[in-house]
Amino acid sequence: GQSLEQPSEVTAVEGAIVQINCTYxxxxxxxxxxxxxxxGGAPTFLSYNALDGLEETGRFSSxxxxxxxxxxLLLQELQMKDSASYFCAVRDNYGQNFVxxxxxxxxxxx
Amino acid sequence: xxxxxxNPRYLITVTGKKLTxxxxxxxxxxxxSWYRQDPGLGLRQIYYSMNVEVTDKGxxxxxxxxxxxxxxxxxxxxxxPSPNQTSLYFCASxxxxxxxxxxxxFFGQGxxxxxx
Numbered sequence: 014g015q016s017l018e019q020p021s022e023v024t025a026v027e028g029a030i031v032q033i034n035c036t037y038x039x040x041x042x043x044x045x046x047x048x049x050x051x052x053g054g055a056p057t058f059l060s061y062n063a064l065d066g067l068e069e070t071g072r073f074s075s076x077x078x079x080x081x082x083x084x085x086l087l088l089q090e091l092q093m094k095d096s097a098s099y100f101c102a103v104r105d106n107y108g109q110n111f112v113x114x115x116x117x118x119x120x121x122x123x
Numbered sequence: 124x125x126x127x128x129x130n131p132r133y134l135i136t137v138t139g140k141k142l143t144x145x146x147x148x149x150x151x152x153x154x155x156s157w158y159r160q161d162p163g164l165g166l167r168q169i170y171y172s173m174n175v176e177v178t179d180k181g182x183x184x185x186x187x188x189x190x191x192x193x194x195x196x197x198x199x200x201x202x203x204p205s206p207n208q209t210s211l212y213f214c215a216s217x218x219x220x221x222x223x224x225x226x227x228x229f230f231g232q233g234x235x236x237x238x239x
Contacts, residue, residue, distance in 0.1 A: 021163075046228075055213060055230040056166065100165060110181050111156065111228070113166040 015039040015105045017114035024120045025091055033086045033117045035101035043104035045077050045084045050116070051097045059086070059099075088119070096121045125150045129214050129231035136204055136238055144199045144234050146214030152229075154217045155197040156181065157189065159210040160233075166213065172197055204238040211235050 017037045025031040035045065044063035048056040062068055062077035062084060074087040088095055101114040127148045136142055148155065156171035158181075168181030172191040186208055188200040197216075201208060214231040 048228075055232050056215075056228075057230070058227040061227075102166075110168050110171050110179070112168065112182070113158075115163065115165040 015103070015112050017101055017103065017112060019099075019101060019114040019117045021115070022118045022120070024122065026122045027091055027093060029091050030087065030089050031091060031119065033088075033099050033101075033119070035084045035086075035114055037082050037084075037101070037103050037114075039103050039105040039112065041105050042079065045075070046102045046104075047073075047075055047086045048100045048102060048113075049097050050100065056100060091121045093121050093123065095119060125229065127214055127216055127229050127231040129212075129234050131234060132232060133235050134237070136236070138205055138238055139203050142201050142204060142236075144201075144212060144214075144236070146197045146199065146231055147195050148197075148216040148229070149195065150216060150218070150229065151194065152216035152218050153194070155191065156215050156228075157187070157197070157199045158213045158215065159183065159208075160213060161210050169199070169212075204236075206238045209236060209238050 019035050046061045047059040049059050050056040060075040062075050067076045072089045077084040098116045098118050100116045102111050105112050130145045153174045157169040158166040160166050167183045169187050170189040172178045175191055175194050178189050178191055191197055212234045215228045217228040
């Protein structure tokens with residue numbers, strides 16, 4: 014089977030740095046992705062890691078360790094607009110279907 | 124503008140009345156999929172399609188059907204809806220099919236379905 018685990022909620026203040034962790038168990042693995050979803054909106058793509066290491070895109074970075082089946086999303090210089098749910102996702106079953114984690118709700122306080 | 128379009132955005136229906144939610148993408152993507160989103164459960168994949176006439180079950184396919192007769196369209200069909208199919212549904216597409224790897228998935232704006 015496959016499963017992903019994320020913390021259900023994270024709270025931080027504006028300007029801070031927050032890390033959202035994701036651990037996964039899959040029968041096949043083709044990389045870890047991160048998506049952001051604001052209330053009432055559709056998920057939007059943030060980043061993708063196929064190989065171990067850190068990928069940086071502006072204020073957001075994503076890390077992957079395949080040996081540990083673990084990754085994280087790092088959000089720096091938090092802004093109020095970053096308040097949203099964040100989902101990690103893997104492509105499983107020899108690359109055929111996507112599996113999403115349960116999501117982490119991030120609240121950014123003033 | 125590159126987009127995935129779902130219709131309708133909101134739908135209230137009665138148990139047993141067949142319905143179709145349409146999904147269309149204008150990016151010539153090979154891969155399309157349907158998800159349902161329920162509180163605390165995240166996004167769960169219902170069906171996916173690697174290309175025209177190629178579809179397969181995701182994690183929660185029971186009670187749903189799909190078809191992929193054209194590359195741009197991937198409708199979701201509920202032959203006999205039941206209250207436990209009340210949910211928020213998303214269609215998504217991404218570029219690659221059999222080549223593996225990963226690319227950005229584009230999501231539609233969602234369809235909120237209520238079955239009474």
